[in-house]
Amino acid sequence: MLKRLTIQSRGQGLHEITSEIASVVAEAGVREALCTVFIQHTSASLTIQENADPSARRDLERWLNHLVPENDPLYTHTAEGPDDMPSHIKAILTATSLSIPVVDGRLALGTWQGIYLWEHRTQGHARRIVVHVQ
Amino acid sequence: MLKRLTIQSRGQGLHEITSEIASVVAEAGVREALCTVFIQHTSASLTIQENADPSARRDLERWLNHLVPENDPLYTHTAEGPDDMPSHIKAILTATSLSIPVVDGRLALGTWQGIYLWEHRTQGHARRIVVHVQ
Amino acid sequence: MLKRLTIQSRGQGLHEITSEIASVVAEAGVREALCTVFIQHTSASLTIQENADPSARRDLERWLNHLVPENDPLYTHTAEGPDDMPSHIKAILTATSLSIPVVDGRLALGTWQGIYLWEHRTQGHARRIVVHVQ
Numbered sequence: 001m002l003k004r005l006t007i008q009s010r011g012q013g014l015h016e017i018t019s020e021i022a023s024v025v026a027e028a029g030v031r032e033a034l035c036t037v038f039i040q041h042t043s044a045s046l047t048i049q050e051n052a053d054p055s056a057r058r059d060l061e062r063w064l065n066h067l068v069p070e071n072d073p074l075y076t077h078t079a080e081g082p083d084d085m086p087s088h089i090k091a092i093l094t095a096t097s098l099s100i101p102v103v104d105g106r107l108a109l110g111t112w113q114g115i116y117l118w119e120h121r122t123q124g125h126a127r128r129i130v131v132h133v134q
Numbered sequence: 135m136l137k138r139l140t141i142q143s144r145g146q147g148l149h150e151i152t153s154e155i156a157s158v159v160a161e162a163g164v165r166e167a168l169c170t171v172f173i174q175h176t177s178a179s180l181t182i183q184e185n186a187d188p189s190a191r192r193d194l195e196r197w198l199n200h201l202v203p204e205n206d207p208l209y210t211h212t213a214e215g216p217d218d219m220p221s222h223i224k225a226i227l228t229a230t231s232l233s234i235p236v237v238d239g240r241l242a243l244g245t246w247q248g249i250y251l252w253e254h255r256t257q258g259h260a261r262r263i264v265v266h267v268q
Numbered sequence: 269m270l271k272r273l274t275i276q277s278r279g280q281g282l283h284e285i286t287s288e289i290a291s292v293v294a295e296a297g298v299r300e301a302l303c304t305v306f307i308q309h310t311s312a313s314l315t316i317q318e319n320a321d322p323s324a325r326r327d328l329e330r331w332l333n334h335l336v337p338e339n340d341p342l343y344t345h346t347a348e349g350p351d352d353m354p355s356h357i358k359a360i361l362t363a364t365s366l367s368i369p370v371v372d373g374r375l376a377l378g379t380w381q382g383i384y385l386w387e388h389r390t391q392g393h394a395r396r397i398v399v400h401v402q
Binding site for chain 1: 170210213230233
């Protein structure tokens with residue numbers, strides 16, 4: 001089963017999409033399968049991270065912004081603004097695709113795991129995701 | 135086929151799990167397939183790296199500890215100790231899921247590739263992994 | 269379907285392999301599937317990045333070379349030269365496997381996405397890739 005989703009991000013940061021992906025798996029109606037989540041962009045990415053304490057996600061964002069700052073004189077690809085090149089770099093350091101086993105009809109996530117769309121651009125964007133369940 | 139494994143890590147570092155994953159593939163008894171390895175944690179991760187010279191793995195650990203040090207004043211998520219937030223950051227920079235083709239009944243790893251569980255916490259933990267072979 | 273490819277890199281940098289992977293998908297002749305690309309090396313890796321403006325890829329390479337410089341006194345694994353250990357580090361920060369849904373018989377890449385083999389060694393190498401379409 002294939003499903004296309006469009007997620008509207010609200011600006012830079014981690015946006016949880018676990019329930020959207022779980023809904024696709026429920027709709028597929030399979031007991032054992034593999035669920036692959038793919039994002040069709042190069043300035044936003046995917047990650048699986050702690051879903052309990054929001055301070056962990058805030059620190060992830062701050063740390064990554066510190067590692068990949070805007071306005072680094074090294075960048076030449078700056079046509080779309082200071083958040084353009086850092087977005088591409090952050091995307092290659094995280095994930096474009098995630099594969100999660102489905103066990104007993106549900107995503108086999110750990111207790112503290114959530115699936116996140118990581119918007120790297122300053123502004124929010126409509127982000128296209130393709131979910132494959134087999 | 136789905137198999138749950140629990141791997142006891144012995145503290146921070148790369149723990150080879152190639153033989154455990156290869157056993158699951160052998161048990162599945164398939165000639166051509168895709169093997170997906172998924173770790174159900176956000177403070178440990180997966181990677182495929184050189185299995186020959188241990189100095190490469192030691193350098194990987196030292197380099198990552200240097201990039202993501204403990205006690206960075208940027209961290210606010212510190213309730214579980216100085217190794218808490220660095221563990222989450224190291225996890226997003228490496229992999230939560232790996233997919234490896236199965237060819238002629240065996241994992242299609244390169245000559246020098248091994249599969250590793252990367253424990254990012256200082257102490258050892260019982261880590262849960264789900265292996266899917268389809 | 270499984271297909272082995274050998275890609276000759278021309279030295280350090282991002283080498284686009286989208287058309288090679290698309291050819292395997294076309295040959296498989298499936299409407300809906302999952303395409304997994306796996307690289308059998310630990311000093312080269314895979315990434316999906318912008319395929320339009322070459323300046324984005326040049327900046328990616330420059331940034332990664334700056335983050336992971338040669339001749340860092342931290343390295344002990346230096347037998348194969350100054351580009352040896354940086355190559356392994358760059359490989360763990362990017363991807364060894366990528367999974368891309370196939371929709372209507374074609375890779376469901378976004379408009380600006382290309383698939384790249386990232387050669388991390390200074391010299392070009394013959395790199396082995398396994399493509400699985402299911």
